[in-house]
Amino acid sequence: MNRNILNLYFIMGSQNCGNADPLHVLESALKGGISCFQFREKGEGARQGEDYIKYARSCQNLCKKYGVPFIVNDDVRLAEELQADGVHVGQDDELAQHVRVRMPGKILGVSVHTSEEVVSAIQAGADYIGVGPIYETKSKADAKPAAGLSFLTKIVTEYPELPIVGIGGITIENAKRVIEAGADGVSIISAISQAEDVQGTVKQLLNIVK
Ligand SMILES: Cc1ncsc1CCOP(=O)(O)O
Numbered sequence: 529m530n531r532n533i534l535n536l537y538f539i540m541g542s543q544n545c546g547n548a549d550p551l552h553v554l555e556s557a558l559k560g561g562i563s564c565f566q567f568r569e570k571g572e573g574a575r576q577g578e579d580y581i582k583y584a585r586s587c588q589n590l591c592k593k594y595g596v597p598f599i600v601n602d603d604v605r606l607a608e609e610l611q612a613d614g615v616h617v618g619q620d621d622e623l624a625q626h627v628r629v630r631m632p633g634k635i636l637g638v639s640v641h642t643s644e645e646v647v648s649a650i651q652a653g654a655d656y657i658g659v660g661p662i663y664e665t666k667s668k669a670d671a672k673p674a675a676g677l678s679f680l681t682k683i684v685t686e687y688p689e690l691p692i693v694g695i696g697g698i699t700i701e702n703a704k705r706v707i708e709a710g711a712d713g714v715s716i717i718s719a720i721s722q723a724e725d726v727q728g729t730v731k732q733l734l735n736i737v738k
């Protein structure tokens with residue numbers, strides 16, 4: 529996997545956009561130059577059934593139009609059905625080594641919070657790991673407490689070859705620090721999905737992380 533796809537990794541669900549049209553938000557972010565998109569449709573107000581699939585396909589088609597990888601969060605079945613570019617799983621989702629087998633040659637991302645979880649992600653064949661929450665976040669109901677940059681710095685030092693993306697409360701103000709700590713990129717939900725000017729915010733963030 530080309531580590532650069534992690535540079536500015538936008539994650540969004542329809543419920544992260546207030547009353548804006550999520551497809552319009554996604555297209556603005558793509559126009560701004562995000563390097564990767566994760567479809568994360570879960571929790572309160574998430575789309576269901578046929579509407580969920582249709583919405584996922586629309587997001588995937590937009591990513592194809594802009595040549596940006598389309599990653600599915602949690603839902604391995606959907607990722608297989610859509611032939612997504614990859615999938616991202618946490619510790620409470622399907623086991624990474626099973627997902628690896630189910631989706632050979634696709635991007636596999638794993639969320640980690642401890643060194644042991646990093647080791648098992650590497651053994652499972654993960655292409656990148658997600659580390660966070662770095663800062664306080666309002667976008668994940670069951671997020672662990674903000675860990676700051678210490679764990680990320682530790683992992684970067686121990687596994688310099690492992691692609692790593694930071695996540696959690698990342699904004700224009702603090703994104704630089706996450707890159708300086710050694711992350712290959714930043715994963716963001718609300719600082720982009722709830723921005724007044726989505727495209728402009730993405731462009732500002734790109735200047736910071738590139
Ligand atoms: C999915 C996820 N995992 C750890 S924090 C988080 C949410 C990040 O959202 P935001 O960028 O709005 O803080």
Ligand SMILES: C=C1C=NC(C)=NC1=N
Pocket residue numbers: 537539566568601616618637638639657658659660693695715
């Ligand atoms: C929890 C997560 C951690 N990291 C990434 C990249 N995506 C997620 N959904």
Ligand SMILES: [Mg+2]
Pocket residue numbers: 601602616617618619620621
């Ligand atoms: Mg998950």
